[in-house]
Amino acid sequence: MANDDNFKKVISHAKEYGYVFQSSEIYDGLSAVYDYAQNGVELKNNIREYWWKAMVQMHDNIVGIDAAIFMHPTTWKASGHVDAFNDPLIDNKDSKKRYRADVLVEDYCLKIEVKINKEVAKAAKRFGDAFNKDEFLSTNGRVLGYQEKIDSVLKRLGQSLEKEDLADVKALIEELEIADPLTGSKNWTDVKQFNLMFGTKLGASAEHATDLYLRPETAQGIFVNFLNVQKTGRMKIPFGIAQTGKAFRNEIVARQFIFRMREFEQMEMQFFIKPGTQKEWFEYWKDARLKWHESLGLGSENYRFHDHEKLAHYADAATDIEFNFPFGFKELEGIHSRTDFDLKQHEEYSGKKLQYFDPEENESYTPYVLETSIGLDRMFLAVFSNALQEEDLENGTTRTVLKLPAVLAPTKAAIFPLVKKDGLPEIAKQIVEDLKWDFNITYDEKDAVGRRYRRQDAVGTPFCITVDHDTLDDNSVTIRHRDTMEQKRVKIEDLKALIKAEVEMKYWLQRMF
Ligand code: ATP
Numbered sequence: 001m002a003n004d005d006n007f008k009k010v011i012s013h014a015k016e017y018g019y020v021f022q023s024s025e026i027y028d029g030l031s032a033v034y035d036y037a038q039n040g041v042e043l044k045n046n047i048r049e050y051w052w053k054a055m056v057q058m059h060d061n062i063v064g065i066d067a068a069i070f071m072h073p074t075t076w077k078a079s080g081h082v083d084a085f086n087d088p089l090i091d092n093k094d095s096k097k098r099y100r101a102d103v104l105v106e107d108y109c110l111k112i113e114v115k116i117n118k119e120v121a122k123a124a125k126r127f128g129d130a131f132n133k134d135e136f137l138s139t140n141g142r143v144l145g146y147q148e149k150i151d152s153v154l155k156r157l158g159q160s161l162e163k164e165d166l167a168d169v170k171a172l173i174e175e176l177e178i179a180d181p182l183t184g185s186k187n188w189t190d191v192k193q194f195n196l197m198f199g200t201k202l203g204a205s206a207e208h209a210t211d212l213y214l215r216p217e218t219a220q221g222i223f224v225n226f227l228n229v230q231k232t233g234r235m236k237i238p239f240g241i242a243q244t245g246k247a248f249r250n251e252i253v254a255r256q257f258i259f260r261m262r263e264f265e266q267m268e269m270q271f272f273i274k275p276g277t278q279k280e281w282f283e284y285w286k287d288a289r290l291k292w293h294e295s296l297g298l299g300s301e302n303y304r305f306h307d308h309e310k311l312a313h314y315a316d317a318a319t320d321i322e323f324n325f326p327f328g329f330k331e332l333e334g335i336h337s338r339t340d341f342d343l344k345q346h347e348e349y350s351g352k353k354l355q356y357f358d359p360e361e362n363e364s365y366t367p368y369v370l371e372t373s374i375g376l377d378r379m380f381l382a383v384f385s386n387a388l389q390e391e392d393l394e395n396g397t398t399r400t401v402l403k404l405p406a407v408l409a410p411t412k413a414a415i416f417p418l419v420k421k422d423g424l425p426e427i428a429k430q431i432v433e434d435l436k437w438d439f440n441i442t443y444d445e446k447d448a449v450g451r452r453y454r455r456q457d458a459v460g461t462p463f464c465i466t467v468d469h470d471t472l473d474d475n476s477v478t479i480r481h482r483d484t485m486e487q488k489r490v491k492i493e494d495l496k497a498l499i500k501a502e503v504e505m506k507y508w509l510q511r512m513f
Contacts, residue, residue: 042410062240067221078349158309402460
């Protein structure tokens with residue numbers, strides 16, 4: 001499949017150009033664990049900063065914290081993770097492979113969706129400019145039939161999971177004749193629940209050790225600190241607490257590169273609100289988060305909302321922002337209306353009051369919470385896979401170019417001397433010295449300039465700056481733009497402002513507000 005090939009290209013490009021390596025590769029790797037390499041760490045840091053600035057710096061009622069990964073074990077009893085943080089698993093008796101039962105069903109629906117897309121593409125070709133996609137989707141008999149099938153399958157899956165009716169999930173898999181994607185076998189075991197938390201121990205000796213968990217989400221670190229932050233920061237409702245950090249889940253189906261990892265990073269924000277206002281805030285954050293994504297210019301058509309049929313035990317509304325990954329639309333971010341579930345649970349288990357005194361209403365209450373939760377690694381994959389393109393050029397050749405949003409690119413500019421002599425390297429190195437205070441800059445003098453351009457295109461550097469013999473006379477250089485390949489002659493003293501105008505976070509974030 002073309003999409004499979006694309007995804008393979010994304011993974012190999014990420015390795016070849018120093019973005020992502022398999023963990024412990026020399027020992028044949030550790031499954032679903034990855035290391036970020038020299039360029040990957042820069043891209044990841046930039047995404048994190050872009051999120052942090054949008055959430056914390058741009059909102060005077062949102063502050064950040066950095067809670068520990070280890071938490072008191074009762075936290076996870078209170079949050080419901082010990083009893084209910086499970087995935088429904090199913091084994092294939094012939095291949096001995098284990099799958100998430102819900103994912104098998106969702107992938108079945110995804111295949112029907114591919115058929116819908118094919119019908120759309122065919123019709124678009126047939127009708128040309130007169131084609132109206134919305135009308136086609138709502139009137140074409142075959143498409144309506146496909147959509148009805150998807151809706152009814154997902155509805156039944158949602159209802160069975162909600163009722164914990166695992167026998168019906170198995171029945172659904174059998175009725176749909178879903179086969180093991182690797183072997184085609186339909187010989188399935190019953191569906192069972194499996195807890196995703198990693199356990200570990202704290203203490204010097206085995207007898208006195210305390211059982212702990214590695215946190216499966218960052219959110220609980222925010223809930224247990226809610227009152228500390230509210231009091232010391234004199235925060236007034238509505239207010240938010242943001243946090244980025246590692247989370248750990250013993251994912252069973254962990255095959256999609258950095259999409260589903262066992263150790264990953266989340267960027268979460270809990271927004272504490274007055275009970276009864278959750279619907280408005282749900283809409284507000286849906287809109288705000290989508291704007292954040294759109295500000296990066298990956299294309300509005302690549303995002304869609306997916307409202308949850310099955311709500312988690314803590315939620316009264318939930319939606320996912322899905323992104324069009326190389327393997328189709330999948331969850332990138334969750335927006336959850338978590339009610340007062342978590343704070344109430346922590347009150348009960350800790351015996352401490354976690355209430356807010358509202359000076360305007362002159363009363364105390366347990367706030368409701370609106371949560372936005374995005375995986376940093378998934379965001380990395382969204383940005384990276386969207387950026388990787390192969391372009392046919394006018395001269396009949398092709399180029400591989402990583403069109404990362406310039407604001408997120410690891411290196412902002414590469415400085416080249418045209419040749420390694422005549423004083424050109426010295427000028428190029430002086431430009432590096434001047435610019436490095438403001439941007440990540442690299443210097444390259446190896447190979448012909450054309451090859452250096454290609455190298456920087458593949459790594460995603462937005463600007464290449466070449467010092468040539470004319471520079472000696474006119475103090476100007478050639479600046480080449482990665483996306484358009486256009487070249488312009490500019491004064492060395494103007495470089496900084498020119499680069500700034502395209503890479504500074506301020507300009508990108510302003511599109512969101
Ligand atoms: P999924 O349904 O894909 O397992 P989830 O609904 O369990 O995800 P949440 O608990 O809502 O995910 O976590 C919030 C965000 O954290 C997700 O939207 C995703 O971006 C990220 N995330 C969750 N699990 C993983 C993982 N194993 N690897 C990488 N990112 C993850």
